[in-house]
Amino acid sequence: MKKTTTLALPLLGAAATALLASEHLFNFAFKRVNYVPETSADKQKYADAYYAYVDWFKAIPKTTWYLHEHDPRNRMVATYIPAATTSERTVIIAHGYKGNGETMANFAKMYHELGFNVLLPDDRGHGESAGKYISFGWLDRLDYQQWIQQVIDRTSPRVQILLFGVSMGGATMEMLSGETLPAQVKAIIADCGYSSVEAELVYLLKRWYHLPKYPIEPLVSTISKRRLGYYLNDVTSIDQLKKNRRPILFIHGEKDVYVPVGMAYENYAATPAAKQLWIVKNATHAESFWINPTRYRAHVLDFLRTYFDPELPAE
Template sequence: MKKLGVKIGLGFLCILLLVNIVASFYFYDLAIKRDVKEFLAGNQDLEVSAKAMDVFLKGDWRTWYRNQPFENWEIESADGLKLQGYFLEAKEPTDKTVVFAHGYLGDGQDMGLYAEHYHEQLGYNVLTVDLRGHEMSEGDYIGFGWHDRLDMVQWVDKLLEKRGPGTDIVMHGISMGAATVLMTSGEELPDNVKAIVADSAYTSVYDLFEYQMDRMYHLPDVPVLPTTSLVTKWKAGYSLTEASALDQVKKAEAPILFIHGNDDSFVPTTMSKELYKNAKSEAELVIYDGANHGESFVSHREDYEVKLEDFLKKHMD
Protein backbone atom coordinates (compact mmCIF):
# COMPACT_ATOMS: atom_id res chain seq x y z
CA MET A 1 0.00 0.00 0.00
CA LYS A 2 2.84 2.35 0.90
CA LYS A 3 4.61 1.61 -2.41
CA LEU A 4 1.40 2.32 -4.28
CA GLY A 5 1.13 5.68 -2.57
CA VAL A 6 4.70 6.52 -3.51
CA LYS A 7 4.05 5.57 -7.14
CA ILE A 8 0.91 7.69 -7.24
CA GLY A 9 2.82 10.60 -5.70
CA LEU A 10 5.66 10.29 -8.19
CA GLY A 11 3.20 10.01 -11.04
CA PHE A 12 1.44 13.15 -9.89
CA LEU A 13 4.76 15.01 -9.64
CA CYS A 14 5.68 13.87 -13.16
CA ILE A 15 2.39 15.20 -14.47
CA LEU A 16 2.96 18.55 -12.72
CA LEU A 17 6.47 18.73 -14.14
CA LEU A 18 5.20 18.01 -17.64
CA VAL A 19 2.46 20.63 -17.31
CA ASN A 20 5.03 23.15 -16.06
CA ILE A 21 7.35 22.49 -19.01
CA VAL A 22 4.51 22.74 -21.52
CA ALA A 23 3.32 25.99 -19.90
CA SER A 24 6.84 27.43 -20.00
CA PHE A 25 7.21 26.80 -23.71
CA TYR A 26 3.73 28.24 -24.20
CA PHE A 27 4.61 31.47 -22.40
CA TYR A 28 7.91 31.73 -24.28
CA ASP A 29 6.07 31.48 -27.61
CA LEU A 30 3.37 33.81 -26.35
CA ALA A 31 5.58 36.69 -25.25
CA ILE A 32 9.16 36.27 -26.51
CA LYS A 33 9.17 34.37 -29.80
CA ARG A 34 8.90 36.65 -32.82
CA ASP A 35 5.39 36.06 -34.04
CA VAL A 36 1.97 37.66 -34.38
CA LYS A 37 0.83 38.58 -30.88
CA GLU A 38 -2.91 38.54 -30.27
CA PHE A 39 -2.93 38.11 -26.49
CA LEU A 40 -2.77 41.88 -25.89
CA ALA A 41 -5.85 42.61 -28.02
CA GLY A 42 -8.60 43.94 -25.80
CA ASN A 43 -6.32 44.15 -22.75
CA GLN A 44 -7.95 46.72 -20.48
CA ASP A 45 -4.58 47.66 -19.00
CA LEU A 46 -3.57 49.08 -22.38
CA GLU A 47 -6.70 51.14 -22.91
CA VAL A 48 -5.93 54.84 -23.18
CA SER A 49 -8.13 57.89 -23.31
CA ALA A 50 -10.01 58.72 -26.50
CA LYS A 51 -7.82 61.81 -26.90
CA ALA A 52 -4.63 59.78 -26.64
CA MET A 53 -5.90 57.08 -28.98
CA ASP A 54 -6.80 59.72 -31.57
CA VAL A 55 -3.29 61.17 -31.40
CA PHE A 56 -1.57 57.76 -31.48
CA LEU A 57 -3.57 56.49 -34.47
CA LYS A 58 -4.39 59.60 -36.48
CA GLY A 59 -2.04 62.33 -35.31
CA ASP A 60 -0.39 64.72 -37.76
CA TRP A 61 2.96 63.32 -36.63
CA ARG A 62 2.38 60.28 -38.87
CA THR A 63 2.18 62.49 -41.96
CA TRP A 64 5.19 64.46 -40.74
CA TYR A 65 7.23 61.26 -40.32
CA ARG A 66 6.35 59.93 -43.78
CA ASN A 67 7.40 63.22 -45.37
CA GLN A 68 10.86 63.38 -43.79
CA PRO A 69 14.00 62.41 -45.74
CA PHE A 70 15.22 59.72 -43.33
CA GLU A 71 18.45 57.95 -44.27
CA ASN A 72 18.47 54.18 -43.87
CA TRP A 73 21.30 53.01 -41.63
CA GLU A 74 22.28 49.44 -40.81
CA ILE A 75 24.47 47.71 -38.26
CA GLU A 76 25.35 44.09 -37.66
CA SER A 77 24.88 42.99 -34.08
CA ALA A 78 27.50 41.05 -32.16
CA ASP A 79 25.52 37.88 -32.84
CA GLY A 80 25.22 38.53 -36.56
CA LEU A 81 21.80 40.16 -36.96
CA LYS A 82 21.21 42.95 -39.46
CA LEU A 83 19.47 45.79 -37.63
CA GLN A 84 17.84 48.80 -39.23
CA GLY A 85 17.93 52.44 -38.20
CA TYR A 86 16.63 55.68 -39.66
CA PHE A 87 18.50 58.98 -39.37
CA LEU A 88 17.08 62.46 -39.92
CA GLU A 89 19.36 65.47 -39.96
CA ALA A 90 18.24 68.64 -38.20
CA LYS A 91 17.14 71.63 -40.25
CA GLU A 92 20.06 73.65 -38.92
CA PRO A 93 23.51 72.15 -38.21
CA THR A 94 23.75 70.81 -34.65
CA ASP A 95 25.79 68.38 -32.60
CA LYS A 96 22.72 67.23 -30.67
CA THR A 97 21.09 63.92 -31.55
CA VAL A 98 18.31 61.91 -29.94
CA VAL A 99 18.37 58.12 -30.24
CA PHE A 100 14.94 56.52 -29.78
CA ALA A 101 13.91 53.06 -28.59
CA HIS A 102 10.32 51.96 -29.22
CA GLY A 103 8.01 49.73 -27.22
CA TYR A 104 6.98 46.07 -27.41
CA LEU A 105 5.78 45.05 -30.90
CA GLY A 106 6.47 48.55 -32.19
CA ASP A 107 9.01 49.95 -34.65
CA GLY A 108 11.09 53.03 -35.26
CA GLN A 109 8.22 54.91 -36.88
CA ASP A 110 6.19 54.68 -33.67
CA MET A 111 8.60 57.16 -32.11
CA GLY A 112 7.65 59.76 -34.72
CA LEU A 113 5.38 61.50 -32.22
CA TYR A 114 8.42 62.30 -30.10
CA ALA A 115 10.79 62.69 -33.04
CA GLU A 116 8.69 65.51 -34.44
CA HIS A 117 9.06 67.47 -31.19
CA TYR A 118 12.81 66.92 -30.96
CA HIS A 119 13.33 67.79 -34.62
CA GLU A 120 10.91 70.67 -35.10
CA GLN A 121 10.89 72.34 -31.68
CA LEU A 122 14.28 71.42 -30.23
CA GLY A 123 16.32 71.33 -33.44
CA TYR A 124 17.86 67.87 -32.86
CA ASN A 125 19.08 65.27 -35.28
CA VAL A 126 17.01 62.09 -34.91
CA LEU A 127 18.01 58.43 -35.00
CA THR A 128 15.22 55.92 -34.49
CA VAL A 129 15.74 52.18 -34.82
CA ASP A 130 13.84 48.92 -35.21
CA LEU A 131 14.88 46.84 -32.21
CA ARG A 132 15.88 43.21 -32.84
CA GLY A 133 12.90 40.99 -33.56
CA HIS A 134 10.84 43.96 -34.77
CA GLU A 135 9.82 45.34 -38.17
CA MET A 136 12.79 45.45 -40.60
CA SER A 137 15.43 44.23 -38.13
CA GLU A 138 16.37 40.57 -37.99
CA GLY A 139 15.94 38.31 -34.98
CA ASP A 140 13.57 35.48 -34.10
CA TYR A 141 12.93 36.61 -30.52
CA ILE A 142 12.14 39.78 -28.60
CA GLY A 143 14.96 40.86 -26.31
CA PHE A 144 12.91 43.03 -23.91
CA GLY A 145 15.90 45.37 -23.80
CA TRP A 146 18.60 42.96 -22.70
CA HIS A 147 20.44 42.06 -25.88
CA ASP A 148 19.10 45.30 -27.31
CA ARG A 149 21.27 47.21 -24.83
CA LEU A 150 24.39 46.02 -26.66
CA ASP A 151 22.75 46.88 -29.99
CA MET A 152 22.13 50.39 -28.68
CA VAL A 153 25.80 50.75 -27.79
CA GLN A 154 26.58 49.84 -31.39
CA TRP A 155 24.08 52.44 -32.64
CA VAL A 156 25.87 55.03 -30.53
CA ASP A 157 29.18 53.96 -32.08
CA LYS A 158 27.62 54.17 -35.55
CA LEU A 159 26.34 57.65 -34.81
CA LEU A 160 29.76 58.84 -33.68
CA GLU A 161 31.33 57.28 -36.76
CA LYS A 162 28.86 59.08 -39.02
CA ARG A 163 28.52 62.40 -37.22
CA GLY A 164 31.88 62.78 -35.51
CA PRO A 165 33.26 62.72 -31.96
CA GLY A 166 31.65 66.05 -31.06
CA THR A 167 28.15 64.56 -31.13
CA ASP A 168 26.06 64.93 -27.96
CA ILE A 169 23.48 62.18 -27.46
CA VAL A 170 20.28 61.73 -25.48
CA MET A 171 18.61 58.32 -25.49
CA HIS A 172 14.81 58.33 -25.17
CA GLY A 173 12.72 55.18 -24.77
CA ILE A 174 9.09 54.27 -24.15
CA SER A 175 7.92 51.16 -22.24
CA MET A 176 10.17 48.30 -23.45
CA GLY A 177 12.25 51.00 -25.11
CA ALA A 178 12.55 52.76 -21.76
CA ALA A 179 13.83 49.55 -20.18
CA THR A 180 16.18 49.21 -23.15
CA VAL A 181 17.83 52.61 -22.65
CA LEU A 182 18.07 51.96 -18.90
CA MET A 183 19.73 48.62 -19.51
CA THR A 184 22.07 50.44 -21.89
CA SER A 185 22.86 53.00 -19.18
CA GLY A 186 24.78 50.40 -17.20
CA GLU A 187 27.17 49.63 -20.04
CA GLU A 188 30.44 51.44 -20.72
CA LEU A 189 29.23 54.36 -22.79
CA PRO A 190 31.22 57.20 -24.31
CA ASP A 191 30.94 60.60 -22.64
CA ASN A 192 28.92 61.67 -25.69
CA VAL A 193 25.83 60.07 -24.09
CA LYS A 194 24.80 63.04 -21.98
CA ALA A 195 21.30 62.07 -20.87
CA ILE A 196 18.67 59.31 -20.83
CA VAL A 197 14.87 59.61 -20.79
CA ALA A 198 12.89 56.55 -19.68
CA ASP A 199 9.10 56.77 -20.00
CA SER A 200 7.07 53.91 -18.41
CA ALA A 201 9.96 51.52 -17.74
CA TYR A 202 9.90 48.19 -15.92
CA THR A 203 12.50 47.07 -13.38
CA SER A 204 13.23 43.67 -14.93
CA VAL A 205 11.66 41.25 -17.36
CA TYR A 206 11.01 38.78 -14.55
CA ASP A 207 9.26 41.48 -12.47
CA LEU A 208 7.12 42.48 -15.45
CA PHE A 209 6.15 38.89 -16.26
CA GLU A 210 5.42 38.14 -12.61
CA TYR A 211 3.10 41.14 -12.47
CA GLN A 212 1.37 40.20 -15.74
CA MET A 213 1.04 36.52 -14.79
CA ASP A 214 -0.93 37.57 -11.75
CA ARG A 215 -2.94 40.29 -13.48
CA MET A 216 -3.79 38.52 -16.74
CA TYR A 217 -3.86 34.86 -15.70
CA HIS A 218 -4.20 34.98 -11.88
CA LEU A 219 -1.22 32.65 -11.57
CA PRO A 220 1.77 32.77 -9.20
CA ASP A 221 5.23 33.16 -10.69
CA VAL A 222 6.46 29.83 -9.30
CA PRO A 223 6.93 27.32 -10.84
CA VAL A 224 6.16 28.52 -14.37
CA LEU A 225 8.29 31.68 -14.60
CA PRO A 226 11.58 30.14 -13.41
CA THR A 227 11.13 27.38 -15.99
CA THR A 228 10.15 29.92 -18.66
CA SER A 229 13.36 31.74 -17.78
CA LEU A 230 15.33 28.57 -18.45
CA VAL A 231 13.54 28.10 -21.79
CA THR A 232 14.31 31.73 -22.67
CA LYS A 233 17.97 31.23 -21.78
CA TRP A 234 18.11 28.18 -24.01
CA LYS A 235 16.23 29.62 -26.99
CA ALA A 236 17.04 33.35 -26.81
CA GLY A 237 20.27 33.44 -24.82
CA TYR A 238 19.11 35.43 -21.80
CA SER A 239 17.23 34.72 -18.59
CA LEU A 240 14.30 36.74 -17.32
CA THR A 241 16.14 37.64 -14.13
CA GLU A 242 19.38 38.85 -15.73
CA ALA A 243 17.42 41.18 -18.01
CA SER A 244 17.29 43.82 -15.30
CA ALA A 245 17.07 47.57 -15.77
CA LEU A 246 17.28 47.87 -11.99
CA ASP A 247 20.72 46.29 -11.85
CA GLN A 248 21.89 48.43 -14.77
CA VAL A 249 20.83 51.82 -13.37
CA LYS A 250 22.91 51.02 -10.29
CA LYS A 251 25.94 51.37 -12.61
CA ALA A 252 24.70 54.29 -14.71
CA GLU A 253 26.81 57.39 -15.24
CA ALA A 254 24.52 59.45 -17.49
CA PRO A 255 21.73 61.51 -15.87
CA ILE A 256 18.29 59.91 -16.15
CA LEU A 257 14.80 61.41 -16.37
CA PHE A 258 12.17 58.88 -15.30
CA ILE A 259 8.58 59.50 -16.41
CA HIS A 260 5.50 57.45 -15.54
CA GLY A 261 1.73 57.80 -15.34
CA ASN A 262 0.20 56.95 -11.98
CA ASP A 263 -2.77 55.23 -13.66
CA ASP A 264 -0.48 52.80 -15.47
CA SER A 265 -1.88 49.33 -14.84
CA PHE A 266 0.28 47.58 -17.46
CA VAL A 267 3.66 48.52 -15.97
CA PRO A 268 3.05 49.70 -12.40
CA THR A 269 4.29 53.15 -11.47
CA THR A 270 6.13 51.64 -8.50
CA MET A 271 8.69 50.24 -10.93
CA SER A 272 9.85 53.69 -12.07
CA LYS A 273 9.93 54.80 -8.43
CA GLU A 274 12.18 51.86 -7.57
CA LEU A 275 14.42 52.54 -10.56
CA TYR A 276 14.71 56.20 -9.56
CA LYS A 277 15.66 55.33 -5.98
CA ASN A 278 18.40 52.97 -7.18
CA ALA A 279 19.93 55.09 -9.94
CA LYS A 280 23.63 55.72 -9.40
CA SER A 281 23.66 58.79 -11.64
CA GLU A 282 21.84 62.09 -11.18
CA ALA A 283 18.14 61.37 -11.66
CA GLU A 284 14.73 63.02 -11.77
CA LEU A 285 11.28 61.45 -11.49
CA VAL A 286 8.07 62.89 -12.93
CA ILE A 287 4.72 61.21 -12.22
CA TYR A 288 1.64 62.30 -14.16
CA ASP A 289 -1.80 61.99 -12.59
CA GLY A 290 -4.39 60.12 -14.60
CA ALA A 291 -1.97 58.92 -17.30
CA ASN A 292 -2.10 55.28 -18.41
CA HIS A 293 0.78 53.31 -19.92
CA GLY A 294 2.89 55.45 -22.27
CA GLU A 295 0.19 58.12 -22.37
CA SER A 296 1.89 60.97 -20.51
CA PHE A 297 3.25 62.81 -23.56
CA VAL A 298 -0.27 63.16 -24.95
CA SER A 299 -2.30 63.58 -21.76
CA HIS A 300 0.12 66.11 -20.20
CA ARG A 301 1.97 67.32 -23.25
CA GLU A 302 2.65 70.90 -22.23
CA ASP A 303 4.16 69.97 -18.88
CA TYR A 304 5.96 66.95 -20.38
CA GLU A 305 7.65 69.23 -22.91
CA VAL A 306 8.65 71.71 -20.21
CA LYS A 307 10.11 69.00 -17.96
CA LEU A 308 11.90 67.38 -20.90
CA GLU A 309 13.38 70.63 -22.17
CA ASP A 310 14.52 71.70 -18.70
CA PHE A 311 16.26 68.34 -18.30
CA LEU A 312 17.90 68.59 -21.72
CA LYS A 313 19.04 72.18 -21.18
CA LYS A 314 20.67 71.06 -17.95
CA HIS A 315 22.59 68.16 -19.44
CA MET A 316 22.85 68.71 -23.21
CA ASP A 317 23.86 72.39 -23.35
Protein backbone atom coordinates in the same frame (compact mmCIF):
# COMPACT_ATOMS: atom_id res chain seq x y z
CA MET B 1 4.38 -0.14 -5.96
CA LYS B 2 0.84 0.45 -7.12
CA LYS B 3 0.39 3.27 -4.58
CA THR B 4 3.63 4.93 -5.72
CA THR B 5 2.51 4.77 -9.35
CA THR B 6 -0.84 6.26 -8.46
CA LEU B 7 0.85 9.20 -6.74
CA ALA B 8 3.41 9.68 -9.50
CA LEU B 9 0.90 10.03 -12.33
CA PRO B 10 -0.72 13.25 -11.06
CA LEU B 11 2.72 14.71 -10.33
CA LEU B 12 3.90 13.90 -13.83
CA GLY B 13 0.72 15.38 -15.25
CA ALA B 14 1.20 18.59 -13.27
CA ALA B 15 4.82 18.85 -14.39
CA ALA B 16 3.86 18.33 -18.02
CA THR B 17 1.15 20.98 -17.72
CA ALA B 18 3.61 23.45 -16.19
CA LEU B 19 6.12 22.79 -18.97
CA LEU B 20 3.51 23.29 -21.68
CA ALA B 21 2.23 26.46 -20.03
CA SER B 22 5.77 27.82 -19.73
CA GLU B 23 6.53 27.11 -23.38
CA HIS B 24 3.29 28.80 -24.41
CA LEU B 25 4.03 31.83 -22.24
CA PHE B 26 7.59 32.14 -23.53
CA ASN B 27 6.42 32.03 -27.14
CA PHE B 28 3.66 34.56 -26.45
CA ALA B 29 5.97 36.99 -24.68
CA PHE B 30 9.31 36.52 -26.46
CA LYS B 31 8.60 35.36 -30.01
CA ARG B 32 8.60 38.09 -32.63
CA VAL B 33 5.43 39.12 -34.43
CA ASN B 34 5.62 40.73 -37.84
CA TYR B 35 3.02 43.38 -37.15
CA VAL B 36 2.36 46.09 -34.58
CA PRO B 37 -0.54 45.03 -32.33
CA GLU B 38 -3.41 47.43 -31.80
CA THR B 39 -3.05 49.77 -28.87
CA SER B 40 -5.12 49.27 -25.73
CA ALA B 41 -8.72 50.45 -25.65
CA ASP B 42 -7.92 53.37 -23.34
CA LYS B 43 -5.45 54.74 -25.92
CA GLN B 44 -7.86 54.62 -28.88
CA LYS B 45 -8.91 58.19 -28.15
CA TYR B 46 -5.45 59.30 -29.27
CA ALA B 47 -5.60 57.44 -32.61
CA ASP B 48 -6.18 60.50 -34.81
CA ALA B 49 -3.30 62.38 -33.17
CA TYR B 50 -1.04 59.31 -33.44
CA TYR B 51 -1.68 58.85 -37.16
CA ALA B 52 -1.04 62.54 -37.80
CA TYR B 53 2.43 61.99 -36.35
CA VAL B 54 2.85 58.89 -38.52
CA ASP B 55 1.93 60.93 -41.59
CA TRP B 56 4.62 63.45 -40.60
CA PHE B 57 7.11 60.61 -40.17
CA LYS B 58 6.35 59.18 -43.60
CA ALA B 59 6.71 62.57 -45.29
CA ILE B 60 9.89 63.82 -43.59
CA PRO B 61 13.20 63.29 -45.45
CA LYS B 62 15.10 60.38 -43.92
CA THR B 63 17.64 57.68 -44.62
CA THR B 64 18.04 54.06 -43.56
CA TRP B 65 21.00 52.97 -41.46
CA TYR B 66 22.15 49.42 -40.76
CA LEU B 67 24.18 47.28 -38.44
CA HIS B 68 25.55 44.15 -40.12
CA GLU B 69 23.89 45.19 -43.38
CA HIS B 70 25.11 42.18 -45.38
CA ASP B 71 24.30 39.55 -42.75
CA PRO B 72 20.54 38.83 -43.00
CA ARG B 73 20.50 36.84 -39.75
CA ASN B 74 21.93 39.74 -37.72
CA ARG B 75 20.94 42.83 -39.73
CA MET B 76 19.61 45.70 -37.61
CA VAL B 77 17.74 48.57 -39.27
CA ALA B 78 17.20 52.17 -38.16
CA THR B 79 15.66 55.33 -39.59
CA TYR B 80 17.74 58.52 -39.43
CA ILE B 81 16.01 61.90 -39.67
CA PRO B 82 18.46 64.81 -39.96
CA ALA B 83 17.66 68.08 -38.25
CA ALA B 84 16.16 70.84 -40.37
CA THR B 85 19.44 72.76 -40.05
CA THR B 86 22.86 71.33 -39.28
CA SER B 87 22.95 70.20 -35.68
CA GLU B 88 25.37 68.46 -33.33
CA ARG B 89 22.52 67.23 -31.13
CA THR B 90 21.22 63.71 -31.79
CA VAL B 91 18.61 61.70 -29.93
CA ILE B 92 18.49 57.92 -30.19
CA ILE B 93 14.94 56.70 -29.50
CA ALA B 94 14.10 53.16 -28.32
CA HIS B 95 10.58 51.93 -29.03
CA GLY B 96 8.29 49.81 -26.88
CA TYR B 97 7.33 46.14 -26.81
CA LYS B 98 6.25 44.81 -30.23
CA GLY B 99 6.56 48.29 -31.71
CA ASN B 100 9.11 49.73 -34.14
CA GLY B 101 10.76 53.03 -34.93
CA GLU B 102 7.68 54.39 -36.66
CA THR B 103 5.59 53.98 -33.50
CA MET B 104 7.82 56.62 -31.91
CA ALA B 105 6.85 59.21 -34.55
CA ASN B 106 5.40 61.60 -31.96
CA PHE B 107 8.66 61.71 -30.03
CA ALA B 108 10.68 61.96 -33.25
CA LYS B 109 8.68 65.05 -34.24
CA MET B 110 9.06 66.59 -30.78
CA TYR B 111 12.84 66.25 -30.81
CA HIS B 112 13.10 67.25 -34.48
CA GLU B 113 11.31 70.50 -33.61
CA LEU B 114 13.87 71.04 -30.84
CA GLY B 115 16.67 70.89 -33.40
CA PHE B 116 17.79 67.28 -32.93
CA ASN B 117 18.86 64.73 -35.47
CA VAL B 118 16.80 61.61 -34.71
CA LEU B 119 17.79 57.95 -34.94
CA LEU B 120 14.99 55.39 -34.59
CA PRO B 121 16.19 51.77 -34.54
CA ASP B 122 13.96 48.72 -34.90
CA ASP B 123 15.07 46.44 -32.06
CA ARG B 124 15.88 42.75 -32.37
CA GLY B 125 12.79 40.78 -33.28
CA HIS B 126 10.92 43.94 -34.29
CA GLY B 127 10.09 45.77 -37.50
CA GLU B 128 12.69 45.44 -40.25
CA SER B 129 15.42 44.13 -37.95
CA ALA B 130 16.40 40.46 -37.74
CA GLY B 131 15.80 38.19 -34.78
CA LYS B 132 13.42 35.40 -33.81
CA TYR B 133 12.95 36.59 -30.25
CA ILE B 134 12.35 39.79 -28.28
CA SER B 135 15.11 40.32 -25.72
CA PHE B 136 13.30 42.95 -23.58
CA GLY B 137 16.23 45.34 -23.85
CA TRP B 138 19.01 43.13 -22.56
CA LEU B 139 20.57 42.16 -25.88
CA ASP B 140 19.29 45.35 -27.49
CA ARG B 141 21.55 47.39 -25.22
CA LEU B 142 24.53 45.91 -27.10
CA ASP B 143 23.06 47.01 -30.42
CA TYR B 144 22.50 50.52 -29.06
CA GLN B 145 26.19 50.72 -28.18
CA GLN B 146 26.86 50.17 -31.88
CA TRP B 147 24.23 52.69 -32.92
CA ILE B 148 25.88 55.27 -30.66
CA GLN B 149 29.23 54.64 -32.30
CA GLN B 150 27.69 54.87 -35.75
CA VAL B 151 26.17 58.26 -34.88
CA ILE B 152 29.60 59.49 -33.81
CA ASP B 153 31.31 58.08 -36.89
CA ARG B 154 28.73 59.32 -39.40
CA THR B 155 27.98 62.77 -37.97
CA SER B 156 30.65 64.42 -35.81
CA PRO B 157 32.98 63.54 -32.91
CA ARG B 158 31.51 66.66 -31.27
CA VAL B 159 27.97 65.30 -31.37
CA GLN B 160 25.92 65.45 -28.16
CA ILE B 161 23.80 62.32 -27.79
CA LEU B 162 20.59 61.93 -25.81
CA LEU B 163 19.25 58.43 -25.10
CA PHE B 164 15.46 58.23 -24.92
CA GLY B 165 13.04 55.31 -24.63
CA VAL B 166 9.49 54.42 -23.67
CA SER B 167 8.26 51.24 -21.92
CA MET B 168 10.57 48.44 -23.07
CA GLY B 169 12.58 51.20 -24.72
CA GLY B 170 12.83 53.02 -21.41
CA ALA B 171 14.12 49.85 -19.76
CA THR B 172 16.52 49.35 -22.66
CA MET B 173 18.08 52.75 -22.04
CA GLU B 174 18.23 52.04 -18.30
CA MET B 175 20.07 48.80 -19.03
CA LEU B 176 22.35 50.59 -21.48
CA SER B 177 23.17 53.20 -18.83
CA GLY B 178 25.35 50.74 -16.92
CA GLU B 179 27.63 50.03 -19.86
CA THR B 180 30.77 51.94 -20.80
CA LEU B 181 29.48 54.78 -22.94
CA PRO B 182 31.46 57.36 -24.93
CA ALA B 183 31.69 60.94 -23.69
CA GLN B 184 29.32 62.08 -26.43
CA VAL B 185 26.40 60.51 -24.53
CA LYS B 186 25.27 63.35 -22.29
CA ALA B 187 21.92 62.32 -20.76
CA ILE B 188 19.13 59.74 -20.64
CA ILE B 189 15.33 59.92 -20.45
CA ALA B 190 13.45 56.73 -19.56
CA ASP B 191 9.66 56.79 -19.76
CA CYS B 192 7.85 53.97 -17.87
CA GLY B 193 10.68 51.40 -17.94
CA TYR B 194 10.52 48.28 -15.76
CA SER B 195 12.95 47.45 -12.96
CA SER B 196 13.64 43.93 -14.23
CA VAL B 197 12.21 41.48 -16.76
CA GLU B 198 11.68 38.89 -14.02
CA ALA B 199 9.74 41.32 -11.83
CA GLU B 200 7.64 42.44 -14.80
CA LEU B 201 6.84 38.86 -15.84
CA VAL B 202 5.91 37.83 -12.29
CA TYR B 203 3.71 40.91 -11.94
CA LEU B 204 1.86 40.18 -15.21
CA LEU B 205 1.53 36.48 -14.39
CA LYS B 206 -0.41 37.45 -11.30
CA ARG B 207 -2.39 40.33 -12.82
CA TRP B 208 -3.38 38.70 -16.12
CA TYR B 209 -3.43 34.97 -15.34
CA HIS B 210 -3.75 34.86 -11.52
CA LEU B 211 -0.71 32.56 -11.44
CA PRO B 212 2.05 32.47 -8.81
CA LYS B 213 5.73 32.88 -9.61
CA TYR B 214 6.47 29.18 -9.12
CA PRO B 215 6.81 27.02 -11.12
CA ILE B 216 6.14 29.05 -14.28
CA GLU B 217 8.76 31.81 -13.99
CA PRO B 218 11.76 29.51 -13.34
CA LEU B 219 10.72 27.36 -16.32
CA VAL B 220 10.33 30.39 -18.60
CA SER B 221 13.69 31.62 -17.33
CA THR B 222 15.30 28.29 -18.25
CA ILE B 223 13.82 28.48 -21.75
CA SER B 224 15.19 32.02 -22.05
CA LYS B 225 18.64 30.85 -21.02
CA ARG B 226 18.59 28.13 -23.65
CA ARG B 227 17.32 30.32 -26.50
CA LEU B 228 18.57 33.82 -25.66
CA GLY B 229 21.56 33.12 -23.44
CA TYR B 230 20.37 34.66 -20.17
CA TYR B 231 18.17 33.85 -17.20
CA LEU B 232 15.44 36.38 -16.49
CA ASN B 233 16.99 37.46 -13.20
CA ASP B 234 20.11 38.44 -15.16
CA VAL B 235 18.10 41.21 -16.82
CA THR B 236 17.69 44.07 -14.39
CA SER B 237 17.53 47.79 -14.91
CA ILE B 238 18.30 48.33 -11.24
CA ASP B 239 21.75 46.72 -11.34
CA GLN B 240 22.64 48.65 -14.48
CA LEU B 241 21.40 51.94 -13.07
CA LYS B 242 23.65 51.47 -10.04
CA LYS B 243 26.57 51.89 -12.46
CA ASN B 244 25.09 54.83 -14.35
CA ARG B 245 26.92 58.17 -14.27
CA ARG B 246 24.77 60.11 -16.77
CA PRO B 247 21.99 62.51 -15.71
CA ILE B 248 18.67 60.72 -16.12
CA LEU B 249 15.01 61.71 -16.10
CA PHE B 250 12.49 59.03 -15.13
CA ILE B 251 8.90 59.55 -16.32
CA HIS B 252 6.05 57.29 -15.24
CA GLY B 253 2.28 57.35 -15.28
CA GLU B 254 0.64 57.47 -11.89
CA LYS B 255 -2.01 54.92 -12.96
CA ASP B 256 0.23 52.55 -14.91
CA VAL B 257 -0.99 48.99 -14.33
CA TYR B 258 1.20 47.42 -17.02
CA VAL B 259 4.55 48.52 -15.59
CA PRO B 260 3.58 49.48 -12.03
CA VAL B 261 4.64 52.93 -10.90
CA GLY B 262 6.57 51.42 -7.98
CA MET B 263 9.21 50.32 -10.48
CA ALA B 264 9.94 53.97 -11.27
CA TYR B 265 10.71 54.59 -7.59
CA GLU B 266 12.95 51.50 -7.52
CA ASN B 267 14.87 52.64 -10.59
CA TYR B 268 15.20 56.17 -9.24
CA ALA B 269 16.49 54.93 -5.86
CA ALA B 270 19.09 52.72 -7.56
CA THR B 271 20.65 55.61 -9.50
CA PRO B 272 23.67 57.45 -8.02
CA ALA B 273 23.87 59.98 -10.87
CA ALA B 274 22.03 63.29 -11.17
CA LYS B 275 18.38 62.35 -11.54
CA GLN B 276 14.82 63.58 -11.74
CA LEU B 277 11.54 61.71 -11.32
CA TRP B 278 8.27 62.91 -12.86
CA ILE B 279 5.15 60.95 -11.94
CA VAL B 280 2.41 62.06 -14.34
CA LYS B 281 -0.95 62.36 -12.64
CA ASN B 282 -3.75 60.17 -14.06
CA ALA B 283 -1.52 58.73 -16.80
CA THR B 284 -1.69 55.02 -17.60
CA HIS B 285 1.09 53.06 -19.30
CA ALA B 286 2.96 55.10 -21.93
CA GLU B 287 0.24 57.76 -21.78
CA SER B 288 2.25 60.60 -20.22
CA PHE B 289 2.95 62.28 -23.56
CA TRP B 290 -0.57 61.91 -24.89
CA ILE B 291 -2.35 63.41 -21.88
CA ASN B 292 -0.63 66.75 -22.50
CA PRO B 293 2.03 66.89 -25.25
CA THR B 294 2.84 70.52 -24.52
CA ARG B 295 3.48 69.86 -20.83
CA TYR B 296 5.53 66.76 -21.70
CA ARG B 297 7.72 68.73 -24.09
CA ALA B 298 8.20 71.51 -21.55
CA HIS B 299 9.20 69.06 -18.81
CA VAL B 300 11.67 67.29 -21.10
CA LEU B 301 13.10 70.59 -22.26
CA ASP B 302 13.58 71.81 -18.70
CA PHE B 303 15.61 68.66 -17.95
CA LEU B 304 17.63 69.04 -21.15
CA ARG B 305 18.46 72.67 -20.49
CA THR B 306 19.72 71.69 -17.05
CA TYR B 307 21.70 68.56 -17.90
CA PHE B 308 22.15 68.34 -21.68
CA ASP B 309 22.55 71.73 -23.35
CA PRO B 310 21.65 75.11 -21.80
CA GLU B 311 21.56 76.60 -25.33
CA LEU B 312 18.34 74.76 -26.12
CA PRO B 313 15.42 77.18 -26.54
CA ALA B 314 13.40 77.94 -23.41
CA GLU B 315 9.62 77.58 -23.52
